[in-house]
Amino acid sequence: MKNATQSQIEESLTCQCGCGLTVHSCNHVQCPSGIPLKAEIAEQLAAGKNSTEILTYFSIKYGEKILSSPTTTGFNLVAWVTPFAVVLGAAVLIIVASRRWRRPIAPAVPVGTPSAGDDARRSRLNAELDRFDA
Amino acid sequence: MVEIGVLALRLALIGGLYAVLAAIFGAQMRRPALVRSSRQAAYAVHALVAAAALVLWHALITRDFSLEYVASYSSSTLALPYRIAALWGGQAGSLLFWVLILTTMSTVVHLQNRERNEALMPYVTATLMTIAAFFLALLVFITGPFERLPVPATEGADLNPLLQNYWMMIHPPSLYLGYVGCSVPFAFAIAALATGRLGDVWIRTTRRWTLFAWFFLSVGNLLGARWAYEELGWGGYWAWDPVENAAFMPWLVCTAFLHSVMIQEKKNMLKMWNMVLVLLTFCLTIFGTFLTRSGIVSSVHSFTQSGLGPFFVAFLLAIIAIVVVLVTMRRELLRGENEIDSFLSREAAFLFNNLLFVGIAFATFWGTIFPVISEAVRGIKITVGPPFFNKVNTPLGLALLFMTGIGPVIAWRRASARNLRRSFTVPLLLGFVTGIAIFASGWRNYYAVVCFSLSAFVLATIFMEFYRGTRARQALMGETPARALSNLVGKNRRRYGGYVIHVGVVMVFIGVAASSAFRLEEQETIKKGAVVNVGAFELTYKDIHFTDGAHYSSMLAEIEVKKNGTFVETMFPEKRFYKKQQQPTTEVALRSTLIEDLYLVLGSYDDASGLMTLIVFVNPLVNWIWIGGLVLVLGTVIVMSPTAAEQRALAAALAVEERGLEAALR
Numbered sequence: 001m002k003n004a005t006q007s008q009i010e011e012s013l014t015c016q017c018g019c020g021l022t023v024h025s026c027n028h029v030q031c032p033s034g035i036p037l038k039a040e041i042a043e044q045l046a047a048g049k050n051s052t053e054i055l056t057y058f059s060i061k062y063g064e065k066i067l068s069s070p071t072t073t074g075f076n077l078v079a080w081v082t083p084f085a086v087v088l089g090a091a092v093l094i095i096v097a098s099r100r101w102r103r104p105i106a107p108a109v110p111v112g113t114p115s116a117g118d119d120a121r122r123s124r125l126n127a128e129l130d131r132f133d134a
Numbered sequence: 135m136v137e138i139g140v141l142a143l144r145l146a147l148i149g150g151l152y153a154v155l156a157a158i159f160g161a162q163m164r165r166p167a168l169v170r171s172s173r174q175a176a177y178a179v180h181a182l183v184a185a186a187a188l189v190l191w192h193a194l195i196t197r198d199f200s201l202e203y204v205a206s207y208s209s210s211t212l213a214l215p216y217r218i219a220a221l222w223g224g225q226a227g228s229l230l231f232w233v234l235i236l237t238t239m240s241t242v243v244h245l246q247n248r249e250r251n252e253a254l255m256p257y258v259t260a261t262l263m264t265i266a267a268f269f270l271a272l273l274v275f276i277t278g279p280f281e282r283l284p285v286p287a288t289e290g291a292d293l294n295p296l297l298q299n300y301w302m303m304i305h306p307p308s309l310y311l312g313y314v315g316c317s318v319p320f321a322f323a324i325a326a327l328a329t330g331r332l333g334d335v336w337i338r339t340t341r342r343w344t345l346f347a348w349f350f351l352s353v354g355n356l357l358g359a360r361w362a363y364e365e366l367g368w369g370g371y372w373a374w375d376p377v378e379n380a381a382f383m384p385w386l387v388c389t390a391f392l393h394s395v396m397i398q399e400k401k402n403m404l405k406m407w408n409m410v411l412v413l414l415t416f417c418l419t420i421f422g423t424f425l426t427r428s429g430i431v432s433s434v435h436s437f438t439q440s441g442l443g444p445f446f447v448a449f450l451l452a453i454i455a456i457v458v459v460l461v462t463m464r465r466e467l468l469r470g471e472n473e474i475d476s477f478l479s480r481e482a483a484f485l486f487n488n489l490l491f492v493g494i495a496f497a498t499f500w501g502t503i504f505p506v507i508s509e510a511v512r513g514i515k516i517t518v519g520p521p522f523f524n525k526v527n528t529p530l531g532l533a534l535l536f537m538t539g540i541g542p543v544i545a546w547r548r549a550s551a552r553n554l555r556r557s558f559t560v561p562l563l564l565g566f567v568t569g570i571a572i573f574a575s576g577w578r579n580y581y582a583v584v585c586f587s588l589s590a591f592v593l594a595t596i597f598m599e600f601y602r603g604t605r606a607r608q609a610l611m612g613e614t615p616a617r618a619l620s621n622l623v624g625k626n627r628r629r630y631g632g633y634v635i636h637v638g639v640v641m642v643f644i645g646v647a648a649s650s651a652f653r654l655e656e657q658e659t660i661k662k663g664a665v666v667n668v669g670a671f672e673l674t675y676k677d678i679h680f681t682d683g684a685h686y687s688s689m690l691a692e693i694e695v696k697k698n699g700t701f702v703e704t705m706f707p708e709k710r711f712y713k714k715q716q717q718p719t720t721e722v723a724l725r726s727t728l729i730e731d732l733y734l735v736l737g738s739y740d741d742a743s744g745l746m747t748l749i750v751f752v753n754p755l756v757n758w759i760w761i762g763g764l765v766l767v768l769g770t771v772i773v774m775s776p777t778a779a780e781q782r783a784l785a786a787a788l789a790v791e792e793r794g795l796e797a798a799l800r
Binding site for chain 2: 094
């Protein structure tokens, strides 16, 4: 039975056999990477190190690519922050834009294009269709 | 025979290029004969591609190992279904399969629109045939499926054993139908941009195609998950592999479009945004193909890797350039009547729903390409694996689940306090009670508790919609409850079919949350007679059996399974060794119930010591993911079945546009 720390560290490391899974998930028979790595984690734990120390040990020994997700320092922070920053930024944009949208706007469609003269008719049609659907 | 295939591909390429030119010149110079001829050319391209595919299938079925492709991806002992599936098991074949689906869809589109959309169709033809010509050029000049070996092989190398699984018979075709299906709305979008006919017609014409593509993307992703679950043997179904992400991203953006298009149809808002979503979905399908084939990021799907990456990049850049020019030219026409009265409105809810869909797509994209960015900036290779995607996408996904409960129910324009109370009091209460009950029963994974709580909330809103609608019909029409329900759904298929899809999605959420948060796992190396206890299960290793066939040899462990002390089943986790590829595979033994899956993997066996490693997973509620998939299929069938009102709406939109054109010509 594995203890939770061993599993947690296995989850934090990527198997180097090319499977793309974490060391914990890789189940290749006689995996040349996963099996020795699991043993190495157990050794490190037996030597009394904590998870942070063990992960540092692995990233020094095998390079940063062994960690299954980016660290939260330096340039790697960009990986973590960007998705949330983009979503929040877009949310702000929506709020700002919709404040502008709240004012009634004059129709800005140029005259003479195929769809131009039909806007009113189309909205009437849509309204009728909506009523029909409802 | 093979020469026919080669010739057919070359002629198809010429025909495709001719169709592009004839369609564009025919439309520009108002020469209907030329446009008609482009349409005929598109049919011919389809026939030629079908002929080439048949030739390759014939070679695979008759084991013609003089062909490099057949010798590389099949063997004399490979079963017939897999020899048929080998068409998409390798590079060249899968490209041929792609273009076969594309040209088949092109034919269907042309037949559907023989008598309508006359202005749009030449550009639709040109777009579809440009895409077909790109793939055909790859097949003719770069990676031919009909290359002969200098000396015919006596035996083939066999299909990758991981692909010798029945889910592989349907997962790639389904995903391809989804990917390629996105080309049709894209082609209509380009045609709408090129002609300036940016009214409702192109959207209404492509609605069913978009749903079709979305449906197969959904099913393809779920089947891929099911394949991974059964074949890869690591106990999970989704590993955020770059290629999984590549299929997930277009699905997300396509789903965003399916929601926001309703806002355009009802309110004439978000025209530009919808256009961007359609274009982006298609670009993501090409980007996905590039990811799969370039090897730029390491992936479990490396069996399709090749040197085709640069061609896909070039194609993608060309598409983006054309799209940017067209959208910029037409930006005035794409201005919608954007108006939002309140954030407590369905319009706003849909905007935030779109934000979350596209946000998750972006986060997935970002994580997938971040290793490349990191290497470019710091010169250091890093890995962005499953823990990153789970951490980033889980909160966004839960927010989306919340919106699933809000969006369909909240009032248009401005929700009154009464509307909010009436729609959400009971569901919110139910959500809270569920959360508290689960928490009180000792389950301490916060994300999972929130997920169950939100699921209860969403299911309650949906149930109330069905209940109120049925009651209203009973009261107004005097119908029986069953008839009222069936009429309710039948007369509002988009709305209630959509709710059914939401129920399916909630089931998937529940299955994913439970199986990720509360999974039990155990790995033991044991001798015969030993017992392993996992949760309520008691597993006894009884025996090991060996079989040897021409295609593969196999060993099966015999495991007696007891649950709470009662015998339930004998299970046989298996390890196979495929002889030609010299590769072992895991064949999981699965006992699936609605409560949990018992998932057994034979890790390894050592003959000398008699020790066998057994890996055991107990995955709670995982079956609900697949059941949710089936519910989603049901919902999509309801949504896609045409109603008379909808056909009238399309006819009316077409009439409006024709009148507009006449007015413009006068």
